[in-house]
Amino acid sequence: MIKLTNLTKIYGKLTAVNHINLDVGSGEIFGFLGPNGAGKTTTIRMIAGLLQPTEGTAVIGEYDIQREAIQAKAITGFIPDRPYIYDKLTATEFMHFTASLYDLTDAKNRIIGLLELFGLVDWMDELVENYSHGMKQRLVMASALLHEPRVLVVDEPMVGLDPRGARLVKDIFKDLASKGVTVFMSTHTLEIVEQMCSRVAIINQGNIIAQGSVQDLGRMARMQDSHLEPIFLRLTGGDEVLDS
Amino acid sequence: MLFLLAPRKYAIKNRLHRLKPGDGVKTAFLGLLGLGFWAFMFGISFRVLTYFRTIEGLGDLLAIRLLSMILVVFFSVLVFSNIVTALSTFYLSGELEILHATPIHGEDIYRSKFVETLVDSSWMVLIYGLPVFIAYGVVFKAAAGYYVGLALTVVPFLIIPAGIGIIVTMLLVNAFPARRAKDILVLLGLLFFMAMYILLRLLQPEKLVDPDTFPTLVQYLTAMRGPVSPLLPSFWAAKSLSPLLRGNGGDALFYLLMLWSTALALIVIGEWVCMKIYYRGWSRSQEGRKAPLSRSRAADLFFTLVSSPFRGRLRAIVLKDVKIFFRNTSQWSQLFLLVALIVVYLYSFKLLPLERAAMPSFFLQNLISFLNLGMVGFVVSAVAVRFVFPAVSLEGESFWIIRSSPLSLKQFLWAKFLSSLLPLVILAGILIVISNIFLRVTPFMMTLSVMTVIMMTFGITALGVGLGSVFPRFRYENVAQIPTGFGGIIYMLIAMLFIGTVIILEAWPVYRIFTAQTFGRHIPDSGWVAIVMSFALVVVINLLAVLLPMHVGLRRLREPDS
Numbered sequence: 165m166i167k168l169t170n171l172t173k174i175y176g177k178l179t180a181v182n183h184i185n186l187d188v189g190s191g192e193i194f195g196f197l198g199p200n201g202a203g204k205t206t207t208i209r210m211i212a213g214l215l216q217p218t219e220g221t222a223v224i225g226e227y228d229i230q231r232e233a234i235q236a237k238a239i240t241g242f243i244p245d246r247p248y249i250y251d252k253l254t255a256t257e258f259m260h261f262t263a264s265l266y267d268l269t270d271a272k273n274r275i276i277g278l279l280e281l282f283g284l285v286d287w288m289d290e291l292v293e294n295y296s297h298g299m300k301q302r303l304v305m306a307s308a309l310l311h312e313p314r315v316l317v318v319d320e321p322m323v324g325l326d327p328r329g330a331r332l333v334k335d336i337f338k339d340l341a342s343k344g345v346t347v348f349m350s351t352h353t354l355e356i357v358e359q360m361c362s363r364v365a366i367i368n369q370g371n372i373i374a375q376g377s378v379q380d381l382g383r384m385a386r387m388q389d390s391h392l393e394p395i396f397l398r399l400t401g402g403d404e405v406l407d408s
Numbered sequence: 409m410l411f412l413l414a415p416r417k418y419a420i421k422n423r424l425h426r427l428k429p430g431d432g433v434k435t436a437f438l439g440l441l442g443l444g445f446w447a448f449m450f451g452i453s454f455r456v457l458t459y460f461r462t463i464e465g466l467g468d469l470l471a472i473r474l475l476s477m478i479l480v481v482f483f484s485v486l487v488f489s490n491i492v493t494a495l496s497t498f499y500l501s502g503e504l505e506i507l508h509a510t511p512i513h514g515e516d517i518y519r520s521k522f523v524e525t526l527v528d529s530s531w532m533v534l535i536y537g538l539p540v541f542i543a544y545g546v547v548f549k550a551a552a553g554y555y556v557g558l559a560l561t562v563v564p565f566l567i568i569p570a571g572i573g574i575i576v577t578m579l580l581v582n583a584f585p586a587r588r589a590k591d592i593l594v595l596l597g598l599l600f601f602m603a604m605y606i607l608l609r610l611l612q613p614e615k616l617v618d619p620d621t622f623p624t625l626v627q628y629l630t631a632m633r634g635p636v637s638p639l640l641p642s643f644w645a646a647k648s649l650s651p652l653l654r655g656n657g658g659d660a661l662f663y664l665l666m667l668w669s670t671a672l673a674l675i676v677i678g679e680w681v682c683m684k685i686y687y688r689g690w691s692r693s694q695e696g697r698k699a700p701l702s703r704s705r706a707a708d709l710f711f712t713l714v715s716s717p718f719r720g721r722l723r724a725i726v727l728k729d730v731k732i733f734f735r736n737t738s739q740w741s742q743l744f745l746l747v748a749l750i751v752v753y754l755y756s757f758k759l760l761p762l763e764r765a766a767m768p769s770f771f772l773q774n775l776i777s778f779l780n781l782g783m784v785g786f787v788v789s790a791v792a793v794r795f796v797f798p799a800v801s802l803e804g805e806s807f808w809i810i811r812s813s814p815l816s817l818k819q820f821l822w823a824k825f826l827s828s829l830l831p832l833v834i835l836a837g838i839l840i841v842i843s844n845i846f847l848r849v850t851p852f853m854m855t856l857s858v859m860t861v862i863m864m865t866f867g868i869t870a871l872g873v874g875l876g877s878v879f880p881r882f883r884y885e886n887v888a889q890i891p892t893g894f895g896g897i898i899y900m901l902i903a904m905l906f907i908g909t910v911i912i913l914e915a916w917p918v919y920r921i922f923t924a925q926t927f928g929r930h931i932p933d934s935g936w937v938a939i940v941m942s943f944a945l946v947v948v949i950n951l952l953a954v955l956l957p958m959h960v961g962l963r964r965l966r967e968p969d970s
Contacts, residue, residue: 212812213811213812214808214811214812216966216967233814233816234814234816235814237812237813237814238814240812242808242812244808246805248804248805248806248808249806249809250728250732250806250809252731252732252735252736253728253731253732257728257731260724261724261727261728262809262813264720264721264723264724265721265724265809265810265813265814265815266813266814267720267721267814291735307809
């Protein structure tokens, strides 16, 4: 469902993402991990069509995000790491605006349903500027699901969410995956990856250094039966820092 | 306390150290513009003061009275500007959260914020006031003592309004939450500015540069009895400067001491007020607001009505933009300014003494109507730089919503164009039709100017949207920062060039037709061909003015890292 081929992004002298190749299937929850500045957000922004790759392609479903951007974006839902939304709109207005962008007609019931699902109904007529970070994050998620995307691209989904919100999001992602939606998610919360992701890729300094199931990564790091945290630190060189 | 100002110092240093290749040209260009304005201010002051000095007995008195008036205006502007700035520096600035979380004494925060407020709100008045004060020194052939006295006067003269502004702000925020106080201030400020603008316009300041009207001005100034209260710091400043101008010490020292003691006292009182009420106000400033008026049922009806001519995604964009515009006080309140602009513009035409002109009046009226075309173009561009140029930048950090949606950037840009076009066409139409009625122009000229202005409005709008995309500013603290940047200046220059070209291309054929009609001359076929070619070129230029900026803007937005 998501196919990255030699995807590369170079900023001046810095290679942020270096010829990465990934293939994520339908209904898969795919974890995308890496230390700060490794190239996660750059990759995600290229997949969502917000950033043009220097080289390589990203194909969503059957559409190349650069050449068939409109079709690719029509089947993708994007949730950024920072939920910037128009402050002067209410949640309902923002949802209706999003519905128009995706050419959805008669989305009223679905909007109410999603606002209910994300616990925002009591606040739906309040201006977004009065929302907390977590509420904005939930609103962005609700809007990303409005057009029933086949692919969900998520950058740091749990930042700012309370435990109940985090649990809700986990349940929703699992439910979506069971219905065949592909979830591509970058996160620093390794327990979530362990609980939810069927496969994981680790990016470090722009390169994919490992990919596979959590068990596969454990074998690569020679740390079978270990939790993901020590495996991640071993593979990214973070354990040396801790030991020293 | 000084260490708290370090981030600003580093920010300036880093900005200077990291200048990009184009930045030098930008700075030089803006510097030249500033210098031009500086020279203009000096020139006008010099001319008026030189004239005053030629009036026996009364001249010096008039010059000093003018100085007091200038100082009163500066003082009121400074107090207002300090209140607005203090709201940002003391209550709304992003770094405050970090500052309040650290073990810094309240006094240190107060002192550093005082310096920040003082510098931010005074530098412009200082820079543009200097040529006036220097012109006084030059015309009065003042000794070096005047310039030393000037420096010693200006410093407390700037500190006093800063002190007053900060204290007033703290009291205001304790009465209303800071964000609401900001809205109220923005509105009051605009009404204040609008009133000043209309008042100044009705006083016809252009007479200052017309020597024929100087005697009336003198009468006017003489007739104004004691416009300045002796309790105002501007009075003390005038009283400390005037003896130095005349070359005698007089009471300069006394008034200088008045200024300094008041300035220092205000710093201390401000600190005392700050320690008592600042923290409480800052805490309140973070509280949420109730829904504004723009969320009423009537407002909803209005929004639906405004967006009703549009369909689908275009309608969604227009509806969103209109809602955001009317829910942001700093945006919609500028409409007052627009009304003031229209009133003053049309009023100026009503005042034109056309019947007293030497030339055949029908010829002159049409000539002026032609110049009016250019002026309307200018007014529409000035409105567009404020409302259309920022259209793309206003998406701000929420632009990801558009970019990740299946709405193409081309559709998005044309939506911005169409939603801005209609209000501008209405504005241009009102201005040109009413001013032409006042001018009593011929039906031919009326038709031509209405058609030209409407056509030009398409170009002016496209230039605004297009160049706004070439120079986007998605991260801004205040909407007003967007049009006042380098891009805004470039937009105004290109818009002027465009309007000028259209006017020149139309002026020649219209002149030929008029002279032929007035003096009964025959226009040969070759003449008609040239006339038609000229009008055709106008159409081509207008088309280019629409398509080219939109194309360039789109390309810029599509660039990899825009």
